[in-house]
Amino acid sequence: MASKANTLLCLPPEILIRILSSEVLQDVDVCNASKACESLCQICCCNEIWKAKFQRRWQSGLSTDKASLPPGGWLELFKVRKTIFQQVQKLVKTLAAKNYHREEVSNESFHDFLQLGELHERGLAFVLEDLHDILECDRYKRLTDKYYSKKAVYFLNHRRLEEEWTSFLSLSQEQQSMEKGAVMVSDWMRPLQRVSLSGVSRQLDDIADQVRAALKLKSTDHPACFKDNSHTGFVENLWTVDQCREVLLTLNSVLFEQLGFKGNHANYYLPENSFIDEVLEQKKGIPITMSIVYASVARRLGVVVEAVNFPKHFLLRWKEHPMATGVDQYTFVDAFNNGKFHSHKSCRSELLDFSDVFGEDIFYPTTLAKLFERSARNLVSIARAFADSDDHIRLLRDGVALYLAISPHDRDMKMLQTRIFIHLRINLKDVIEYLQTLPPREGIPSLIHECEKQLLMNQTPPEEPTPKHRADFTMVKFSVGMVMKHKRYDYMCVIYGWDFECQASSEWILQMGVNRLENKHRQPFYNVLVPDGSNRYAAEENLLYTRDVCTIGHAEVGKFFEEYTGRHYIPNPYKAKEYPDDTPVTKTLIDNFFTSGE
Structure with missing residues (x-):
């Protein structure tokens, strides 16, 4: 038996802790070392070791405050965090297995992620971190995992933000922050961007600093130059009317002319x-977002400007004439048009149509709840206006959900959401439950019946498609995963399915001019994904090999493919099951093409 002098235990504990904390050793190595003896086991449980392992592996920015840790300290936290990591990987795979044959994923498919998030007070943040890590790993691999991780991120982020909106709207108007609400809108609609309030606030701080510097050049004794004002906690202007006007004029100069x-x-x-975040980056926006930027910077400089939900426009107002009465007290600011100042009379004459008849209430300030309702409604209108775009359903669905997070009892929006779910065949239990609360007016009973029928179909395991073996279809020239170019329309595409001859209706064949093709409909036709977001059905004679191979930026690529090799796509197991012979055929065809010199 070796003496203690010849073992690790001869080293001081602090040296052993440094060794075991090394990035060279993984968590499993430390666990294995702990099995050697009781003394080493005690050292291996040291908080310092597991704090280092945790922070090196996940970089989550978790507070080191002891209050944020579970009773077991960093070791217990590491165990919970690793469990969440492992389960997230499994759940993403499960999403693919259960939903491959469905057009869209229902909310109930994500409930296991929510339960996983309950393992720790920051569990949901950990789950989202792991999903983002999947999305940000090797661009060309794990495409199916990325496809379903993205959907999970949308769902979980919306659940998190629903709670944030509830908390935000429960605050008094004075406690609510315009920029906080704006960040939540952006975060809701684009969770993959990971927009942060701190990042947006820093940008607004920087603009305010530039205005302060410009103001100091014009008026060295202006109080806004010397006080880095908190932009919360005050409801009235901090300066005199003349000083406030000087601040706003300087803000106009810096924001619109200089920046x-x-x-x-x-x-x-x-x-x-x-x-x-996009408005601050691109320096362009619509009236609401330009007003949010303007008002947020003005508040940092001690000037209160209120939001005005003006018809067909959006304005700000500040109290320039406090001795007047009613709306005559206010000057109105058009942040969409370079911060132009208006009286209420010029607002009517320049911003409204001659035939418009409105009372004075159009000049009253709006609440932030109404401001962000309007922002959400704008997004819904945009989605409806661009129904031909590839992402309009996602935009429409998210815009409606955002509106309902802010105003959950709006019947029109709730009904629109219901129809979206019916169209996508998802969340049907929730749809039925909601429809049953409505009066049985015309159409409601039939909608409920339609949903119940579809729900029953969804609960029935889908039939597995019959595999298409190439030996049975020797006339098929191309294969799944090939990146091709369309001869007539010049678009790039990737093949994700094929038929030995056109299976479309006779009406479609006539409409698309298939009868004018050389081989007409009696030739192989291919299901292809196109970068514009469309799914098309292309005749074999119209598809060409190309050396200008590229990735296909279609949202459903990950639904069917696991990897992009740089020359072609590799089907995931579910697509490969449908076309069991195509993967090696694709590789052979592409390799032969690139080595042929044609």
């Missing part, structure tokens, strides 16, 4: 105009 912010007149209906 180049402007209303996006040319591309008004882009969804990005509604996202505060």
Whole structure:
């Protein structure tokens, strides 16, 4: 038996802790070392070791405050965190297995992720971190995992933000932050961007600093130059009327002239105009987001400007004439048009149609709840206006859900959401439950019956498609996973299915001019994904090999493919089961093409 002098135990405990904390040793190595003897086991349970392992592996920014740790300290936290990591990987695989044959994933499919998030007070954040790690790993691999991870991120982020909206709206108007709400809108609609309030606030702080510097050049004794004002906790302007006006004029100069912010007149209906982080990056926005930027910076400089839900526009107002009465007290600011100042009379004459008849209430301030309702409604309108775009359903679905997170009892939006779910054949239990609360007016009973019928179909395991073996279809020239170019329309695409001859209806054949093709409908036809988001059905004679191979930016690529090799796509197990011979055929065809020199 070796003496203690020849073992690790001869080293001081602090040296052993440094060794065991090394990045060279994984958590399993430390666990194995702990089995050697009781003394080493005690050292291996040291908080310092597991704190190092945790922070090195996950980089989660978890507070080191003891209050944030479970009773077992860092070792117990590491165990919980690793359990969550392992289960997330399994659940993502399960999503693919259960939903491959479905058009969309129902909310109930994500409930296991929610339960996993309950293992720790920050469990949901850990789950989201693991899902984001999947999305950000090797760009060309784990495409199916990425496809379902993205859907899980949307669902879980919305659940998290629903609670945040409830908390936000329960605050008094004075406690609510315009920029906080704007960040939640952006985060809701684009959870993959991981927009942070701290990042947006820093950008607004920087603009305020630039305004402060410019103000100091013009008025060295202006109080806003010397006090880095908190932008919370006050409801009235901090300065005199003249001083406030000077602040706003300087803000206009810096924001619109020096920094180049402007209303996006040319591309008004882009969804990005509604996202505060995009507006700060691109320096373009619509009236609401431009007003949020303007008001947030003004508040940092001690000037209160209130939001006004003006018809067909959005304005701000500040109290320039406190001795006047009613709306005459206020000057109105059009942040969409370079911060132009208006009286209420010029607002009517310049911003409203001659035929418009409105009372004075159009000049009253709005609540932040109403402001963000309008922002969500704008996004819904954009989605409806661009119904031909590839992501309009996602935009419409998320915009409606955002509106309902802010105003959950709006019947029109709730009914629109119900129809979206019916169209996608998802969340049907929730749909039925909601429809049963409505009066049995015309159409409701039939909708309930339709949902119950579809729900029963969803609960029945889908029939496995009959595998297509190439030996039975020797006339088929191309194969699943090949990246091709369309001869006539010049688009790139990837093949995800094929038929030995056209299986479309005779009406479609006539409409698409298939009868004018050389081989007409009696040739193989291929299901292809196109970068514009469309799924098309292409004749074999129209598909060409190409050396200009590229990834296909279609949302459903990950549903069917596991990996992109740089020349072709590799089907995932579910697609490979449908076309069991195509994977090796694709590799052979592509390799032969690239080595042929053609």
